Amino acid sequence: MRFDILTLFPNIIEAYIKESIIKRAIDKQLIEVNVVNIRDYTLLKNGQVDDTPYGGGRGMVLMCEPVVRAIEAVKSDNAKVYLLTPQGKTFNQEFAKEIYAHESKHIILVCGHYEGFDERILNFVDGEISVGDFVLTGGELPALIIMDTISRFIPGVIKEESFLNDSFNDGLLDYPEYTKPREFRGLKVPDILLSGDHEKIRKYREEEKRRVTEEKRPDLLK
């Protein structure tokens, strides 16, 4: 699967993809992450990519030309192009699965900054994605969230058993996990997890998934 992340701040993306599970996925060629600097596509002097808004008002707005040229430079025939904006469809595990299930295995994520994009850029993309009802300074964190979430579906990026038990995967939250020591400041690991009886542990974890979901996210059970 290929991700192109179009940004004015490539270092933010580069730093993240050089670590941990995503780095290993890239090294194993399970995913490809191509970081594109939108500034490289401006036709204006001094690398200008934004300007003041028509009609007056606050801040700077990203111009059509560099953003659309950057999209066109990386777009393959069946690529899906998404703008990151707080006004888009809210990203969640289901939406991530939908994107992953689509025949296109080339996702282009366009990060805004400052006051956001010239509205006309919407004519050159397939949709807008938001990571929640709050406003960040830029689209880099949302792009990383989306790329990271979708990457976990790709066989080999993480162990299948981890993925199957993840929260939201079957509509429930994950069961509680414990590690050494057996007792920490009087807090004990549940005896059943130390019993060695795998069938009992499996059933206990199933029940725990339901209990935790009822307690923390009853909306998921509706």
Ligand SMILES: C[S@@+](CC[C@H](N)C(=O)[O-])C[C@H]1O[C@@H](n2cnc3c(N)ncnc32)[C@H](O)[C@@H]1O
């Ligand atoms: C300060 S925001 C612009 C917000 C815009 N003025 C508005 O209120 O809709 C700058 C950029 O950060 C990114 N961004 C901020 N919050 C986001 C969110 N919740 N989801 C996705 N992208 C977001 C977008 O790329 C956006 O263009």
